[in-house]
Amino acid sequence: KAGVTQTPRYLIKTRGQQVTLSCSPISGHRSVSWYQQTPGQGLQFLFEYFSETQRNKGNFPGRFSGRQFSNSRSEMNVSTLELGDSALYLCASSEGHGKNIQYFGAGTRLSVL
Amino acid sequence: AQSVTQLGSHVSVSEGALVLLRCNYSSSVPPYLFWYVQYPNQGLQLLLKYTSAATLVKGINGFEAEFKKSETSFHLTKPSAHMSDAAEYFCAVSVPPGYSTLTFGKGTMLLVSP
Numbered sequence: 001k002a003g004v005t006q007t008p009r010y011l012i013k014t015r016g017q018q019v020t021l022s023c024s025p026i027s028g029h030r031s032v033s034w035y036q037q038t039p040g041q042g043l044q045f046l047f048e049y050f051s052e053t054q055r056n057k058g059n060f061p062g063r064f065s066g067r068q069f070s071n072s073r074s075e076m077n078v079s080t081l082e083l084g085d086s087a088l089y090l091c092a093s094s095e096g097h098g099k100n101i102q103y104f105g106a107g108t109r110l111s112v113l
Numbered sequence: 114a115q116s117v118t119q120l121g122s123h124v125s126v127s128e129g130a131l132v133l134l135r136c137n138y139s140s141s142v143p144p145y146l147f148w149y150v151q152y153p154n155q156g157l158q159l160l161l162k163y164t165s166a167a168t169l170v171k172g173i174n175g176f177e178a179e180f181k182k183s184e185t186s187f188h189l190t191k192p193s194a195h196m197s198d199a200a201e202y203f204c205a206v207s208v209p210p211g212y213s214t215l216t217f218g219k220g221t222m223l224l225v226s227p
Contacts, residue, residue, distance in 0.1 A: 004156075006156075031213050033213055033214065033215075035215075042217060042218075042219050042220065043203065043215075043217040043220075045214050045215070045216075048213045048214060050213070055213065056213060056214050058214075090156055090157065092157075092215075094213060096213065097211070098211060099145070099162075099164045099210075099211055100207070100211045100212070100213055101147075101159065101162060101164075102147075102159075102207075102213070102215055103159065104149070104156040104157040104158070104159075105156050106155055106156040107155070107156045109154075
């Protein structure tokens with residue numbers, strides 16, 4: 001089975017731009033979660049999508065949004081980028097029920113200049 | 114609210130020595146517990162998990178961890194360190210058990226010297 005795939009692996013943007021990151025979950029997984037990883041704050045939960053609906057949300061501003069498609073693929077969008085948005089963005093997929101083990105992708109490294 | 118504390122942001126061992134990475138959690142209900150490893154420029158790889166079955170769980174690459182409810186701990190051990198074990202290790206909890214959202218500790222960087 002293929003693992004969680006995130007594209008692109010690296011992105012460079014400038015302040016004020018917007019960016020879209022993509023995540024393809026493990027086949028059969030219906031839940032996709034997004035995390036932000038920074039040296040200062042560590043790993044922080046952004047949001048989770050299950051069956052095309054946002055099921056949980058972390059404490060991030062509205063500039064961070066996401067969506068999930070009928071094939072369970074997910075995208076997250078960050079609008080009006082700030083320097084502090086520079087981070088590794090990790091996507092995790094799971095079955096969405098039961099033991100619900102989270103499997104992570106390699107991440108997208110976003111640099112905001 | 115739940116939380117995870119990893120004691121020591123950096124741990125140094127010699128190749129062949131015992132590895133012990135500490136994790137304590139705070140939770141109002143028994144959680145599921147996980148250890149993930151992150152190599153440079155990569156994502157998180159699941160090392161092992163505790164999901165309320167056996168309290169001693171074995172994972173990949175010779176690692177194991179023991180869930181101790183009385184001590185609210187889930188320390189990660191490996192009898193003999195290898196150079197390839199050098200990486201950052203994260204302890205995480207899922208509360209309530211099976212909840213999709215993970216709460217992570219700050220991570221411990223394991224350094225292995227020859």
